[in-house]
Amino acid sequence: MISEPFALGNSQMHRCDPRIRLVSATAYAFGVALFHEFPALAAALALSMVLLSFARLPLREVLKRLAVVNGLVVLLWLVIPFTFPGEALFHIGPLLASRPGIALAAQITLKSNAILIAFIALVATMPLATLGYALNQLRVPDKIVHLLLMTYRYVFVLEQEYQRLMRAVKIRGFQPATNLHTYRTYAYVVGMLFVRAAERAERVQQAMLCRGFKRKFYCLQEFKAGRGGLIFSLLMSAALLGLVVIELR
Amino acid sequence: MIAGTTLINLKGVSFGYPGGPPVLRNLDFSLNSGDRVGIIAPNGSGKTTLFHLIMGLLKPLSGRIEIFGRHVREESDFTEVRRRIGLLFQDADDQLFSPTVLEDVAFGPLNLGKPKDEAIAIARRTLAFLGLDGFEDRITFKLSGGEKRLVSLATVLAMEPEVLLLDEPGNGLDIRTRAALIEILRGLDLSYILISHELDFITATTDTVYTMQNGKIRTDQELSVHQHVHAHPIGSCPHEHCPPE
Numbered sequence: 001m002i003s004e005p006f007a008l009g010n011s012q013m014h015r016c017d018p019r020i021r022l023v024s025a026t027a028y029a030f031g032v033a034l035f036h037e038f039p040a041l042a043a044a045l046a047l048s049m050v051l052l053s054f055a056r057l058p059l060r061e062v063l064k065r066l067a068v069v070n071g072l073v074v075l076l077w078l079v080i081p082f083t084f085p086g087e088a089l090f091h092i093g094p095l096l097a098s099r100p101g102i103a104l105a106a107q108i109t110l111k112s113n114a115i116l117i118a119f120i121a122l123v124a125t126m127p128l129a130t131l132g133y134a135l136n137q138l139r140v141p142d143k144i145v146h147l148l149l150m151t152y153r154y155v156f157v158l159e160q161e162y163q164r165l166m167r168a169v170k171i172r173g174f175q176p177a178t179n180l181h182t183y184r185t186y187a188y189v190v191g192m193l194f195v196r197a198a199e200r201a202e203r204v205q206q207a208m209l210c211r212g213f214k215r216k217f218y219c220l221q222e223f224k225a226g227r228g229g230l231i232f233s234l235l236m237s238a239a240l241l242g243l244v245v246i247e248l249r
Numbered sequence: 250m251i252a253g254t255t256l257i258n259l260k261g262v263s264f265g266y267p268g269g270p271p272v273l274r275n276l277d278f279s280l281n282s283g284d285r286v287g288i289i290a291p292n293g294s295g296k297t298t299l300f301h302l303i304m305g306l307l308k309p310l311s312g313r314i315e316i317f318g319r320h321v322r323e324e325s326d327f328t329e330v331r332r333r334i335g336l337l338f339q340d341a342d343d344q345l346f347s348p349t350v351l352e353d354v355a356f357g358p359l360n361l362g363k364p365k366d367e368a369i370a371i372a373r374r375t376l377a378f379l380g381l382d383g384f385e386d387r388i389t390f391k392l393s394g395g396e397k398r399l400v401s402l403a404t405v406l407a408m409e410p411e412v413l414l415l416d417e418p419g420n421g422l423d424i425r426t427r428a429a430l431i432e433i434l435r436g437l438d439l440s441y442i443l444i445s446h447e448l449d450f451i452t453a454t455t456d457t458v459y460t461m462q463n464g465k466i467r468t469d470q471e472l473s474v475h476q477h478v479h480a481h482p483i484g485s486c487p488h489e490h491c492p493p494e
Contacts, residue, residue: 132348157342200343203343209331212408216360
C-alpha cells in the first residue's frame with residue numbers, strides 16, 4: 001500500500017498553516033539551488049535539519065527516503081570528478097579527478113540533501129489533499145490541482161487492481177524470469193491496467209455528470225495562518241535572508 | 250408528489266453497444282410516483298444499460314424516453330433529469346472521487362448552486378440521516394466496502410432527488426450493513442428502481458419485481474418470490490420435488 005508516513009502528526013510543523021509551509025519550501029528550494037558557496041550550503045543543510053527536528057518525524061523513515069536520492073548522488077560522484085575539466089587533484093590509474101569536479105559533486109550533494117530534507121519537513125508533513133487545497137488557495141490553476149487530487153484518489157484503486165492482476169498471475173504459477181514469456185506477461189498486466197484505468201475514468205466521469213458536475217470543483221477547506229504562521233514565516237524569511245548574506249559575502 | 254404520476258416512461262427503446270448484439274429491444278416501461286420496482290435478471294441482460302439510458306449517459310438507438318412528462322433527447326435535457334433522479338453506481342469507487350467524505354457529499358449540492366455553508370449543512374444532515382455521523386473528515390478510499398456504499402448513497406441523497414436508481418446496492422455487503430441499508434431504503438419516501446441478484450434483498454425493499462428477457466422488461470409477468478415450508482418423512486435427506494402434472 002502506498003502510504004504517507006509523515007503526513008499524520010501533531011508537531012508544531014504539522015500545525016503550521018500549509019500555505020505558509022508550501023511558500024517557504026518553494027522559496028527555500030529556489031534559493032538553495034542557486035547557491036555556490038560552501039558556507040552557505042552547509043548553513044542551509046543545518047537549517048534543514050532544524051526544520052526536520054521541528055517536524056519530529058521517525059528518523060528511520062526519513063533516512064530511507066534520503067537513501068533513495070543519495071543513491072543517485074553516488075552515481076554522480078563516480079562520474080563528475082573524472083569528467084569535469086580543471087586542475088587535477090589525484091588520479092586512479094589513468095583517471096584524473098579534477099578539483100572543480102569534486103567541488104561540483106560536493107555542491108550537488110549538499111544542495112539536494114538540504115532541499116529534500118526541507119521538503120520532507122515542510123511539505124511531506126501535510127496530507128496530499130491538504131497540499132492540493134493549499135495550492136488552490138495560492139492560485140495554482142484548478143486543472144493542475146484537480147489532476148493532482150484525482151491522481152491521488154485513484155492511484156490507490158489502480159494499485160489494488162494491479163495487486164489483483166498480479167495475484168491472478170501468481171496463483172497460476174507464474175514465476176518471473178529473463179525470458180519472453182515473462183516480458184509478455186508483464187506487458188499484458190500493464191496493458192490491462194491501462195484498459196481498466198480508462199474504463200474506470202469513464203465511469204467516474206459518468207458518476208460526476210450524474211451529480212450535476214459543471215467542470216468546476218469547490219474547495220471546502222479553509223486555512224488560518226494565525227500567530228504561529230506569522231512567526232514561522234518571519235523566521236523563515238530571516239533565515240533565508242541570512243543564507244543569501246552568507247552566499248554573497 | 251401526487252401518487253400515480255408517471256415519472257419515467259420508456260416507449261419502444263432499443264439499444265446496443267457498437268459492434269455488439271442489441272441489448273435492449275423495443276423496451277416499454279414506466280415508473281409512477283410511489284412505485285418501488287425491483288428488477289431481477291441475469292448478467293448482461295441490460296439492467297445497467299437501462300439506468301444509463303434514463304440518466305442520459307447513453308443515447309438510445311431508437312424509441313422515446315419521457316422523464317417527468319418531458320421528452321428528453323439532448324444533453325441539456327438531462328441536466329434537469331440528473332438533478333431529480335439519483336443513480337447509485339454498482340462500484341462505490343466510481344462514485345466517490347473526493348479526498349474526504351464531506352467534500353464528496355457536498356459536491357452535488359454545490360453543483361446545484363448551493364452556497365458553501367448550505368452545502369456543508371446538507372451534507373452533514375444526510376450523513377447523520379444514514380447514521381454516518383463523524384465520517385465527515387474520513388478519507389474516502391480508506392473506508393470499508395460497506396461504508397463506501399453508504400457514503401455513495403449519501404452523495405446521491407444529498408441532491409434531494411425524487412427518484413432513485415439503485416444498481417446492485419446490496420452486493421458485497423456484510424450482514425449488518427446490508428440490514429442497515431434495507432432499513433434505510435424502506436424508510437425513504439422516494440420512488441425507486443432497484444436492480445439486484447439477491448432475492449431476499451429485492452423482496453425486502455420493493456413492492457413489485459419484474460424480470461428482463463430478450464431485451465425487454467416483462468411487465469406482463471410479475472415475479473413473486475416465495476418459499477414453501479413443508480414436512481415429510483426423511484425430509485432431512487437431499488431430495489427434489491416434481492412439479493405438478
